[in-house]
Amino acid sequence: MRGHHVAVRTPDLQAALDFYVGTLDFRVVAKWDYADEQLAYVSPATDDHFYVEILGGGDPQPQEVRTYTDLGSSLGWAGYHHFCLNVDSVEATVETLRTRGVTIVAEPFVLEAISRKLAFFCDPFGNLIELAEVLA
Template sequence: MEETNITIQHPLRNEASEFSTMRGGHVALRAADYAGIVKWYQEKLDFRLIQEWPFGDLQLAFLAPPNDDNFCVEILGGGQPLPQPDYTDLNESLQPAGYHHFCLEVLNIDQTVAELRRRGVNVLGEPFDFPTISKRLAFFADPYGNLIELASRLK
């Protein structure tokens, strides 16, 4: 395999911006089965339950990746939400407008995908290289239709 070294040039940071303290924090996912979605993220992805609380007739929680305290998935569970489409193909999932996925960075896509499959997770296709952004990518879905991207740096 040929060595690929792509440098992505970011614009200068804007420390003078009124929004200069803005950081990513969490993504929220909606599911009817609160206990089921929390259990899935814990068992399939080893996420940690950080906090739980009620909100009206819903139960909410923050779940964090096994070794990351800076990003959470917020679960909004209960009630009767409308179902998500059940995608089996990444290209099909790109058709509707609006929210598409959130991304988790990993060191080795192929090892991570192999472990997800071993745990019975629905992976959409095979991992693929995307040299334009110097990443290797893969996509999978939780059982409630929420798409998740995995990304690692191309070597």
């Protein structure tokens, strides 16, 4: 087995596309309808093997957006927590995201146990996204 995609549920496909495509520079791979929903696969510009499936439309419940002030506050919720994107430089990516108005939830830090530098941010719907840089 190997990973293919993660799905993110949102009431507004266009708002999600604005963020993933407009802010993160993802590209739209496919769009389709299912019942009262509009869906899309988006992927990072340099990755043909990982997708975020955006499930938009309909009337998903609840529609509260979780806001995290730090990584620790996010750990109080059971179930899905985040998905991870590998980057060449966590520091440079965080700075680019800041210039695009993205709030960083966890500033870059090193996790020696897995030889990675990490940082976290949220999409507009409160879904956590991890950035990971492999360390030498």
